[in-house]
Amino acid sequence: MSSSSxxxxxxxxxxxxxxxxxxxxxxxxEGEFLTLLGPSGSGKTTxxxxxxxLARPDGGAVLIGSDDVTYxxxxxxxxxxxxxxxxxxxxxxxxxxxxxxxxxxKIEAGxxxxxxxxxxxxxxxxxxxxRYPKELSGGQxxxxxxxxxxxxxxxxxxxxxxxxxxxxxxxEHMQLxxxxxxxxxxxxxxxxxxxxxxxxxMSDRICLMNSGRIEQLGTxxxxxxxxxxxxxxxxxxxxxxxxxxVEAVEGGEISxxxxxxxxxxxxxxxxxxxxxxxxxxxxxxxxxxxxxAGEVDGAKLQATVTDVMVTGSLTKVYMKAAExxxxxxxxxxxxxxxxxTFRMGDRVALAWHGTDAVAIPESARN
Amino acid sequence: xxxVSNRTRSAPMPGWLKNWLMIAPLLLLxxxxxxxxxxxxxxxSFVDAEGFSLAAYKQLFASDLYLRVLWIxxxxxxxxxxLSVALAYPVAYLISTASPRMKGRLIFLVLLSFxxxxxxxxxxxxxxxxxxxxxxxxxxxxxxxxxxxxxxxSLGAVLVGMVHAMLPLAVMTxxxxxxxxxxxxxxxxxxxxxRPGAAFWTIYFPLSMPGVAAxxxxxxxxxxxxxxxxxxxxxxxxxxxxQLIIDQVQQTLNWGLAGAISVLLLVxxxxxxxxxxxxxxxxxxxxxxxxxxxNRDTAARxxxxxxxxxxxxxSDGLIGLFPGSxxxxxxxxxxxxxxxxxxxxLVLISVPAFLMVPISFSQAGLNWPPSGFTTEWxxxxxxxxxxxxxxxxxxxxxxxxxxxxxxxxVPAAFLLARANxxxxxxxxxxxxxxxxxxxxxxxxxxxxxxxxxxLVGTSLGLIIGHTVxxxxxxxxxxxxxxxxYDTRLDLAAQSLGASPAKSLYYVTFPILAAGMFSxxxxxxxxxxxxxxxxxxxxxxxxxxxxxQFWDEVTLQVSPVIAAVSTCLLVFISVLIFTADRMRxxxxxx
Numbered sequence: 001m002s003s004s005s006x007x008x009x010x011x012x013x014x015x016x017x018x019x020x021x022x023x024x025x026x027x028x029x030e031g032e033f034l035t036l037l038g039p040s041g042s043g044k045t046t047x048x049x050x051x052x053x054l055a056r057p058d059g060g061a062v063l064i065g066s067d068d069v070t071y072x073x074x075x076x077x078x079x080x081x082x083x084x085x086x087x088x089x090x091x092x093x094x095x096x097x098x099x100x101x102x103x104x105x106k107i108e109a110g111x112x113x114x115x116x117x118x119x120x121x122x123x124x125x126x127x128x129x130x131r132y133p134k135e136l137s138g139g140q141x142x143x144x145x146x147x148x149x150x151x152x153x154x155x156x157x158x159x160x161x162x163x164x165x166x167x168x169x170x171x172e173h174m175q176l177x178x179x180x181x182x183x184x185x186x187x188x189x190x191x192x193x194x195x196x197x198x199x200x201x202m203s204d205r206i207c208l209m210n211s212g213r214i215e216q217l218g219t220x221x222x223x224x225x226x227x228x229x230x231x232x233x234x235x236x237x238x239x240x241x242x243x244x245x246v247e248a249v250e251g252g253e254i255s256x257x258x259x260x261x262x263x264x265x266x267x268x269x270x271x272x273x274x275x276x277x278x279x280x281x282x283x284x285x286x287x288x289x290x291x292x293a294g295e296v297d298g299a300k301l302q303a304t305v306t307d308v309m310v311t312g313s314l315t316k317v318y319m320k321a322a323e324x325x326x327x328x329x330x331x332x333x334x335x336x337x338x339x340x341t342f343r344m345g346d347r348v349a350l351a352w353h354g355t356d357a358v359a360i361p362e363s364a365r366n
Numbered sequence: 367x368x369x370v371s372n373r374t375r376s377a378p379m380p381g382w383l384k385n386w387l388m389i390a391p392l393l394l395l396x397x398x399x400x401x402x403x404x405x406x407x408x409x410x411s412f413v414d415a416e417g418f419s420l421a422a423y424k425q426l427f428a429s430d431l432y433l434r435v436l437w438i439x440x441x442x443x444x445x446x447x448x449l450s451v452a453l454a455y456p457v458a459y460l461i462s463t464a465s466p467r468m469k470g471r472l473i474f475l476v477l478l479s480f481x482x483x484x485x486x487x488x489x490x491x492x493x494x495x496x497x498x499x500x501x502x503x504x505x506x507x508x509x510x511x512x513x514x515x516x517x518x519x520s521l522g523a524v525l526v527g528m529v530h531a532m533l534p535l536a537v538m539t540x541x542x543x544x545x546x547x548x549x550x551x552x553x554x555x556x557x558x559x560x561r562p563g564a565a566f567w568t569i570y571f572p573l574s575m576p577g578v579a580a581x582x583x584x585x586x587x588x589x590x591x592x593x594x595x596x597x598x599x600x601x602x603x604x605x606x607x608x609q610l611i612i613d614q615v616q617q618t619l620n621w622g623l624a625g626a627i628s629v630l631l632l633v634x635x636x637x638x639x640x641x642x643x644x645x646x647x648x649x650x651x652x653x654x655x656x657x658x659x660x661n662r663d664t665a666a667r668x669x670x671x672x673x674x675x676x677x678x679x680x681s682d683g684l685i686g687l688f689p690g691s692x693x694x695x696x697x698x699x700x701x702x703x704x705x706x707x708x709x710x711x712l713v714l715i716s717v718p719a720f721l722m723v724p725i726s727f728s729q730a731g732l733n734w735p736p737s738g739f740t741t742e743w744x745x746x747x748x749x750x751x752x753x754x755x756x757x758x759x760x761x762x763x764x765x766x767x768x769x770x771x772x773x774x775x776v777p778a779a780f781l782l783a784r785a786n787x788x789x790x791x792x793x794x795x796x797x798x799x800x801x802x803x804x805x806x807x808x809x810x811x812x813x814x815x816x817x818x819x820x821l822v823g824t825s826l827g828l829i830i831g832h833t834v835x836x837x838x839x840x841x842x843x844x845x846x847x848x849x850x851y852d853t854r855l856d857l858a859a860q861s862l863g864a865s866p867a868k869s870l871y872y873v874t875f876p877i878l879a880a881g882m883f884s885x886x887x888x889x890x891x892x893x894x895x896x897x898x899x900x901x902x903x904x905x906x907x908x909x910x911x912x913x914q915f916w917d918e919v920t921l922q923v924s925p926v927i928a929a930v931s932t933c934l935l936v937f938i939s940v941l942i943f944t945a946d947r948m949r950x951x952x953x954x955x
Contacts, residue, residue: 074553075556075565083550089551100558104555104564148558152558
């Protein structure tokens with residue numbers, strides 16, 4: 001496998017006055033699975049198009065391995081792209097579709113057929129070689145698009161929301177399939193999605209984008225447990241974000257005063273915070289312990305239940321805090337077999353461990 | 367509980383009866399004023415005073431005159447088709463890849479020529495190619511020639527006029543197909559390693575073939591029944607078969623021979639259509655992708671793919687000769703020679719008609735260059751009762767045709783777009799047949815039937831005749847509009863308590879308003895510009911505008927014609943502009 005690293009230096013793109021991508025730096029290691037995650041319009045597809053050569057950057061550079069390909073045409077880049085709607089050629093059979101990149105590389109016809117057939121076996125669809133794209137289901141088309149992209153072993157594979165059109169079950173199956181192929185080929189993959197669960201389960205690293213910039217780059221765990229900005233905390237999973245003030249800093253931990261009443265608490269923080277700084281304390285719903293009012297020691301917040309949702313394995317309880325200025329809260333716990341839970345209007349007490357709370361500096365963008 | 371009693375009172379109409387009521391007016395119209403007249407005309411070729419006779423056919427084949435004319439007709443039509451399709455392809459390609467704003471402007475230009483009367487455009491070439499016309503004056507002034515050349519009344523002039531007349535039709539037909547080609551496919555090809563030439567020839571071009579085929583047949587069938595251009599720009603060596611039919615009816619009143627020539631023409635058109643259906647299928651004509659007709663792996667297909675691969679390699683080799691080109695991300699952009707070529711074509715198809723504007727104000731009459739300023743020609747037009755009467759007659763007929771076509775065509779379109787009925791394809795083919803049947807045959811047949819019914823020279827007769835040829839356009843437009851309409855909106859309205867009639871009134875029609883208006887305009891403009899039927903059925907005294915135009919142009923070429931042309935041009939521009947605004951407003955919603 002001829003997989004390569006990708007380096008993006010100060011790459012930028014505007015459309016008229018709209019900054020689709022602000023100056024961006026990014027390095028993707030050989031064989032890495034990197035996901036570009038973000039809401040629509042955040043610049044992830046722009047970045048992908050610039051790497052693929054489907055759009056021309058306004059500045060910066062794109063390097064594949066050590067080759068500068070910033071202004072090269074797509075067919076000279078040795079990349080593979082899996083398009084959102086698959087972009088299978090409707091007038092060619094499946095085998096011809098898969099053999100197309102080999103034919104373009106002037107590989108002898110017999111050899112091309114053999115390798116295309118191999119690729120069909122890899123995606124476990126050897127029997128559809130002579131069919132046309134419109135005769136296949138969405139999931140099958142998706143796998144053919146993958147095969148067409150893998151068959152010529154490009155050094156980098158770019159995927160633009162490849163599973164967006166599939167239903168949930170098929171999507172989960174295809175996620176495993178793509179991971180399997182990634183492992184078997186060891187390819188460098190850059191994967192665009194707006195589905196945070198997909199990003200969490202598939203990626204080595206996630207590059208979370210917002211308004212044309214990289215908001216945070218790190219492992220799924222980094223982004224989920226150590227968000228650097230409110231945007232990241234809010235985008236990845238549900239969270240409770242409580243406004244607070246830093247009172248003291250002790251190594252990796254701080255003590256804070258929450259809300260107007262100055263409720264005392266502790267949280268994890270990096271070393272950049274100083275006493276007096278405004279922060280938000282992020283607590284994930286599953287880390288918030290909830291009990292009927294007066295039954296927990298060390299309760300920090302009082303609240304009233306406004307809604308209860310059983311989502312299957314988890315039960316979510318939505319609450320209004322007793323302190324007016326605090327935002328609405330949510331707690332989650334494993335659904336009990338007895339079905340016993342809280343009711344609307346119940347008064348509850350909330351607590352958490354200092355090691356489950358993360359301080360996010362106020363000064364960060366957003 | 368009025369709702370409940372309502373529901374029990376009105377017993378639901380059986381489905382077949384409802385379907386029948388929707389399509390019956392259209393079928394009756396076509397049977398009465400298309401099938402019967404054409405059948406009558408054709409049958410006239412088999413009778414003489416004593417009954418059954420083949421005398422007309424004996425006359426037809428007695429000399430080689432008619433076959434020679436048929437051969438000339440086929441030759442001119444074929445060359446016109448090839449040239450039109452070849453020139454229209456880059457134009458349609460550029461339009462389909464342009465940015466939305468640019469696309470709007472380019473389509474406007476094409477539509478303007480498309481809707482500008484064939485008569486005006488043919489007349490413009492008379493002025494341009496005439497002895498004292500634009501081309502001769504230009505060549506004289508730069509000293510290339512010292513005497514005016516004989517440009518007009520030649521095969522070249524006819525071909526120029528024909529191609530000019532057919533180009534907009536070819537562009538619009540191809541554009542319909544190209545718009546539906548996924549823009550990602552050529553891009554996908556390039557990420558898979560295809561060079562620009564290979565991406566175009568092996569991916570885009572094969573996918574655009576149905577459009578090329580549809581454009582070719584539309585142009586060919588229209589060209590084969592054309593008589594305006596060869597009559598105005600050709601000599602007797604460029605006489606086309608339609609002109610022979612006109613002569614037989616208007617000058618010698620030989621109905622038998624006219625019928626026999628019509629049979630000949632119809633047979634040729636039928637053969638062309640049968641061949642087309644064998645190769646491409648009729649479904650491609652209505653913009654539907656031929657579902658179910660999967661192109662199996664055939665030897666012909668493989669050979670085609672091989673040739674295209676070679677063409678692709680060759681063009682990439684050519685591109686490679688220019689250093690640097692095709693290697694950067696700019697390769698996806700439109701190359702500038704293509705842009706220049708397309709703009710040249712667009713200017714060439716728009717300019718001739720616009721030349722009428724300066725000429726209509728010129729004291730030099732039809733001579734080029736125009737000099738001085740006068741409104742004399744307009745005054746003459748306005749003070750000549752035949753022109754003003756013709757204008758009113760045309761407006762009345764076009765309005766009547768528009769309304770009647772909508773009343774008959776819209777229900778039929780609803781049925782064809784939504785109901786799942788047996789024999790739908792055959793029904794659609796029948797409904798569209800007035801477009802593809804040579805207009806001259808319909809016109810002559812109608813003339814014969816109208817004479818029996820005393821409808822010659824009446825507005826009613828013209829409205830009926832024009833509705834026959836306009837209704838297919840209404841049906842086509844409305845079927846396309848309805849295909850984009852989400853029928854769940856009707857179900858939503860009905861679930862919210864609206865009766866079917868109310869949901870039609872409050873939901874369906876308001877959303878479809880723009881589409882319906884453009885269908886109406888289509889019918890209106892087609893009728894307003896219709897010459898063939900009017901040529902016979904308007905009688906001597908009550909001419910429509912195109913008929914009056916035709917009579918004037920064939921008798922004498924006067925500057926008043928330029929004034930009339932200018933008025934027509936302005937009128938059509940306003941119509942298209944309005945239609946375009948309506949369309950944009952409906953899209954913005």
